[in-house]
Amino acid sequence: MRQSLKLLSGIALFFMAGCYPEQPSKTIVDAWEKPGADQLEIKKALLECGVQYLDGRLNIDKTLEEKFNAEESESVCMRxxxxxxxxxxxxxxxxxxxxxxxxxxxVIxxxxxxxxxNSPHxxxxxxxxECQP
Structure with a gap:
């Protein structure tokens, strides 16, 4: 009984933490769509609009304002x-x-x-x- 309670508690915590089985993490590539565009086209567009890395890494050398400005610039470019x-x-x-x-x-x-x-990615x-000419 005690072991079952621990197991159920563990499962409940797992789901409350947002960890759902068999669901891959969302990336910036998953956030965008365009009719007829596949993931390769989305990756190319993101990098061409100024995204530095596709894996979610942030440039730690930038100020918060610079990061927000870059992200908004990339979004405007994508739209x-x-x-x-x-x-x-x-x-x-x-x-x-x-x-x-x-x-x-x-300037957009x-x-x-x-x-x-030439992106870091x-x-x-x-x-x-996506890195081929």
Whole structure:
């Protein structure tokens, strides 16, 4: 009886912690979609819009404001390229109106193959399909 209670408690904690069996972790690639675009196209677009890493790593050398500005710039670039978010993402311009990307005269980044190929992700993973010219 005591062992069953421990087992049930463990299972309950497992599910309350958000750990569901056979559900892979969500990545930034999973957050975007576009009709006709496969995962490779989404990865290329993210890197071309300025995403540094596809695995969720953050640049620890940037200030918080720089991180928020970069993330909003990447999102604006993706939307401009015809992609849409699958789920609600933080809109940094609603929270931090003074970010450079939120200003009326802000330059909206466009997709850049050069940016993708020179990204830290592609520097580390030159063999990956998204890192091919």
């Amino acid at each position: 401009q390229a015809g992609f849409q978010e699958k789920w609600e993402m933080v809109k940094w311009c609603e929270k931090y109106e003074n970010l450079p990307i939120c200003q009326p005269d802000a 980044p466009k997709r850049s193959v050069e940016r993708r190929l 592609c520097e580390e993973h030159k063999e990956q399909p």
